[in-house]
Amino acid sequence: MKKKFKFSTLLKYLALIFLFVYIISPFLWLVIMSISSxxxxxxxxxxWLPEKIDVSAFKELLVMGLNTRGELFLFxxxxxxxxxxxxxxxxMLVTIPAAWVFSRYSGKKNVILSLAIFxxxxxxxxxxxxxYKMLVRFNLMDKSxxxxxxxxxxxxxxxxWLIKSSIDSIPYELEEAAVIDGAGFLQRIVQIVMPLLLxxxxxxxxxxxxxxxxxxxxxxxxxxxxxAITLPVVIANLASGRQSNYNLIAAGGVLASAPPVIIGMLxxxxxxxxxxxxxxxx
Amino acid sequence: MSYKKIKGSYSFLTIPMILIMGMVIGWxxxxxxxxxxxxxxxxxxxxxxxxxxxxxxxxxxxxxxxxSLRISGxxxxxxxxxEVILGTSVxxxxxxxxxxxxxxxxxxxxxxxxxxxxxxxxWRLIYNPEYGALNSLLYQLGMIDKYISWLSSADKAxxxxxxADIWKNFSLVTLIVLAxxxxxxxxxxxxxxxxxxxxxQRFFYITMPHIIPSLQVAMVLRIIEAVKVFDIIYVxxxxxxxxxTRTGSIFIYQEAFTNSRIGAGSSFAIIMVAFIMxxxxxxxxxxxxxxx
Numbered sequence: 001m002k003k004k005f006k007f008s009t010l011l012k013y014l015a016l017i018f019l020f021v022y023i024i025s026p027f028l029w030l031v032i033m034s035i036s037s038x039x040x041x042x043x044x045x046x047x048w049l050p051e052k053i054d055v056s057a058f059k060e061l062l063v064m065g066l067n068t069r070g071e072l073f074l075f076x077x078x079x080x081x082x083x084x085x086x087x088x089x090x091x092m093l094v095t096i097p098a099a100w101v102f103s104r105y106s107g108k109k110n111v112i113l114s115l116a117i118f119x120x121x122x123x124x125x126x127x128x129x130x131x132y133k134m135l136v137r138f139n140l141m142d143k144s145x146x147x148x149x150x151x152x153x154x155x156x157x158x159x160x161w162l163i164k165s166s167i168d169s170i171p172y173e174l175e176e177a178a179v180i181d182g183a184g185f186l187q188r189i190v191q192i193v194m195p196l197l198l199x200x201x202x203x204x205x206x207x208x209x210x211x212x213x214x215x216x217x218x219x220x221x222x223x224x225x226x227x228a229i230t231l232p233v234v235i236a237n238l239a240s241g242r243q244s245n246y247n248l249i250a251a252g253g254v255l256a257s258a259p260p261v262i263i264g265m266l267x268x269x270x271x272x273x274x275x276x277x278x279x280x281x282x
Numbered sequence: 283m284s285y286k287k288i289k290g291s292y293s294f295l296t297i298p299m300i301l302i303m304g305m306v307i308g309w310x311x312x313x314x315x316x317x318x319x320x321x322x323x324x325x326x327x328x329x330x331x332x333x334x335x336x337x338x339x340x341x342x343x344x345x346x347x348x349x350s351l352r353i354s355g356x357x358x359x360x361x362x363x364x365e366v367i368l369g370t371s372v373x374x375x376x377x378x379x380x381x382x383x384x385x386x387x388x389x390x391x392x393x394x395x396x397x398x399x400x401x402x403x404x405w406r407l408i409y410n411p412e413y414g415a416l417n418s419l420l421y422q423l424g425m426i427d428k429y430i431s432w433l434s435s436a437d438k439a440x441x442x443x444x445x446a447d448i449w450k451n452f453s454l455v456t457l458i459v460l461a462x463x464x465x466x467x468x469x470x471x472x473x474x475x476x477x478x479x480x481x482x483q484r485f486f487y488i489t490m491p492h493i494i495p496s497l498q499v500a501m502v503l504r505i506i507e508a509v510k511v512f513d514i515i516y517v518x519x520x521x522x523x524x525x526x527t528r529t530g531s532i533f534i535y536q537e538a539f540t541n542s543r544i545g546a547g548s549s550f551a552i553i554m555v556a557f558i559m560x561x562x563x564x565x566x567x568x569x570x571x572x573x574x
Contacts, residue, residue: 015375020386026449027392029415030404046418094302097295109293112300119307121558123510125534126551129324129544130313131306153306160299185292214397216513221539232399236517239403246407253400264395265388272461 027257033250034058041246057251069238073252075226076234079144083219083230084212086148088205091155096201099163100189104172113164120157124217127153135222144228150218155208162207162274166200167193203274206267210260231256317548324542337549346525347550350533351557353440357529358508361447365504368448369455370497374489376456377463387460393453402517405446409433433519436526443518443527451507455500462496463489498569505565509558530554 033041034057036050061073102113131150140146174196175188183191216232223229235252264271318337322330341347376383376390396404408415411431420426432442466489474484512531515521521528521536528536534554538547 009380012375012378012380016380016382016386019372019375020382020389022449023386023389023393023453026404026408027396029408030400033407042413044413044418045422046413046415090302094298098299101292101295105292109296112296116299116303118562119303119311121506121562122311122555123531123534123551123558124512125510125531125538125547126314126555127307127310128535129317129538129548129551130310132324132539133313134310149302150306152302156299156303156307185295210395214399216399216517232397232513235403236399239406239517246410246413249403249407253403257396257400260395260397261392264391268388268391268457271391272457 030250030253033247034254036247038245038247054247057245057247058255060248061251061255069248072226072229072234073231073255076229076231077255079223079226079228080213080231082144083148083151083228084209086145087151087155087212088208090148091152091159091208092201092205095156095159095163096194096197097189099160099167100193102160102164103167104175113160116157117161120154120161124153128218128221131218132221142223142225142228147219147222147228147230148212150222151212151215154215155211158211159204159208162204163197163200166197166204166274170196199270200274203267203270206263206271207274210263213260314548314551317545318552319549320545321543322545322548324538324544330545333545337546338553340546341549341553346528347530347533349525350528350530351554353526353528354509354511354530357440357444357447357511358505360444361451361508362501362504364444364448365452365455366497366501369452369500370459370493372452372456373459373463373493377460390453390456390460393450394457396450398450398513399517401446401450402514405442405449406433406518409442434523436524439519439523440527443515446518447508447511447514451504455497455504458496458500459493462493466492502565505561509561510554 032049035053035055037054037056040047040050040054060069063070064074065071102110135141135146135150170193174192175183178188178192214232215230216236219230219233220236223233231252235249235256238252239249317330319332319334320330321333321337372390376386393401409432411417411429411434414432416432417426417429421429430438433439470488471484474488479487510531511529512535515527515529515532516535519527521532530550531554534547534550537550538544541547
């Protein structure tokens, strides 16, 4: 190691500090707002740290009571979970066998795979009008299950794309050996491919969960009461009112961010690896 | 990839997926296409009439629509280029052996993991003209002498949203490029050093070619998201002020669900899909030409 002082090293450290502040400060401010009292947030000029920690905003959102904000928020939390989990379960259930066929028996049917990936690129406004009419007609508005099926428009293509490329990297010889021992397609998928696919499936499932958890557009159009409304819609509505309970809005934001942020920090490597391996092979 | 085929036809395994896709993607797309030739309205008052190509002809004379496509274009170009440049530079920086770069790497996932809607309301609070942190900060630092209304002034709203979007999404580019940088074998760099390549040459002839495939993936993902942007804008400005932030998606949504003209709205959607298709085809062609 040379002990020479380098100007460029100093610049790099300055850049690193600046970067850290840039990444952290907006969200840190959201957290600070959420634990400030609403009176403190309307001071001029602003005070940057609250005098004492005030968790009343979290209490208001997380305590159940008839027709309160807490009730709506907790129901939305439940609905978001149900919708996201159903979406991922449904997508996995139908894409794993399909992806296996696309990987092992590629041929003309891979047009379907290309079509699926292509639809991932289309804007939701291209589907939303007929979907809206369909849901109204079959009385499926404001239902979590229906919303989960709608979410398949963007989760399905994503899953089939990544799962197919993960299966591609599992050696085919393993299956050949099993076939000689008399295995049928079900055994090949369940006993040979699945165990090796599990890490990749975990990644895809987490990514899909985050995608469904984040979704706003369809939820805003297709849900309107506590039976199916999701967190993003509730938070957006909270923020669009003329009220100035900024701490309440911030607390809602912090709570909705917690699951994906925690998942992201814990599984960062796996998430990114999954995303890159799926794409680069194309 | 090709295998010695084990005999058997398992196409039926794709049927459940095709059924769901047909129901929520195929059928709605066809319907949108059909609607685009009618004057259908949202509530279904009166039978929709077939109006031929009228919707499309009107679309190309509709100032509002053309302008919304222009705003989508500006948004996508600015956001994606800044995110790619910033994202790559940050990846190169935190890949250096600096004290603390590991900590920064862990926090890089934070902006990406914050939900889009939370990002939107977070920045709305920060931009708040009276009580927002940005005005207060700039004022206390003496950089402005009166508070600015970031999201309700026609010349600042779009740029304020773009800044907010970049905060959330540059990190995806960084994370993808970083993953690729970390798979670059140390020995290649060492060999180049021995051969006398300076740091710029090492960057352009070894590092760049190595990260470009990953960078392309990140770019495609970001372009796809940016052209169809809706959520962040809808929550921050609803397309205002004076329609200065009204992108294609917002315009189509308003046409269909606020003005209840789903015939016209559908034709706008079809035109937007056509634009995106051209964009993707163009991108894929340049990619395949590069490979040759």
